[in-house]
Amino acid sequence: MKILHLIQKPQNRGAETFACQLANHQLTQGHEVKLVSIFSGEAELPWKGEISSLRASVKNRFLDFPAWKRLNRIVREFQPDVIQTNAGDTLKYAVFSKLIFRWNVPVVFRNASEVGRYLNSKFQKQFNRFLYKHVDWVISVSQASKKDLVNHFPFLQSRSQVIPIGLEEKSYIKAIDLRSKGNHHVVHVGGFSFEKNHEGLINIFQKVLSTVSGAHLHLVGDGPLRSKIEDLVRAMNLENRVTFYGFVNNPLDFIKSADVLVLPSIIEGLPGVLLEAMYCKTPLVAYDVGGISEIVSERTGSLVEKDDEDSFSQRIEENLLNPDLARIESAYAQVCSHYMNKEISRKFSEAYQRIVSKQRLIRQSS
Structure with a gap:
């Protein structure tokens, strides 16, 4: 399977770190994996491969046609079976690129927080409703995160599941003398x-x-x-x-x-x-x-x-x-x-397989 992960930018934050750890395990499982960041960044993330960047404009993130076009080119060249968006602006860029350039790859949104806490206006809620309408599957980090999301957007109930975050195995952790x-x-x-x-x-x-x-x-x-x-x-x-x-x-x-x-x-x-x-x-x-x-x-x-x-x-x-x-x-x-990533990553792969199989059935019936 070909998997494309979208991250906000190379930064030392939980969402990006976990996406990289997950991608590494998916490589080990035999998948072909590509990481793409929306914005440029300087942090060194725990990813074995190269991180491509859309070089998006922070000031123009709602009308960033050049970046949407770059994502389209990456999708056309890599031909992923599934795209996972990991927090920040990743879902927004994936949805707009897909709608404008009409590529047909399932989009998975990883919900790592409580989305409702950030919906402070009617516009924000309507805009997020628009984005989620174009999501094929949501993987929430906890039951509470899933419940919060579904309470605000009930139509996501039938395309949501929970897979928690995990940890990397460590053979040794050095204590600091404090x-x-x-x-x-x-x-x-x-x-x-x-x-x-x-x-x-x-x-x-x-x-x-x-x-x-x-x-x-x-x-x-x-x-x-x-x-x-x-x-x-x-x-x-x-x-x-x-x-x-x-x-x-x-x-x-x-x-x-x-x-x-x-x-x-x-x-x-x-x-x-x-x-x-x-x-x-x-x-x-x-x-x-x-x-x-x-x-x-x-x-x-x-x-x-x-x-x-x-x-x-x-x-x-x-x-x-x-x-x-x-x-x-x-x-x-x-x-x-x-909660170890080796097993958590298998659950993600199983979810992708179900999503891709469902997509194939839809294409065959249409």
């Missing part, structure tokens, strides 16, 4: 965007310090709101208790080194960082949003009602001072059994 920073280490990994709720995290951490005075917060990641959070840390006189690392190539090493990983996000699909914590045998605390409750329960971690900062801080304290070893082992077993 003892110079304090006695108890709280780690957060994620981009500085409003969804990740860093401001709430700083408030929560300040509460933790009132009980666990030797605690230190390690913030791994970068993004547009980083400077704002740095200002907040200074204003709260927490400079000696909070460290900013920016983007790192080895986030698993930080997770492995943590006493607890935290995720107080207000919007999530199925965050891979929680699976990574389980795989590293690191306790975790997270808000109950999106599909998080589908992987985090009292058997595998600490789940807190959204916006309950007092309970969140208490669960952090519990995990720092008295970690539940049975829970840690249960979480690790869950990830190894159900």
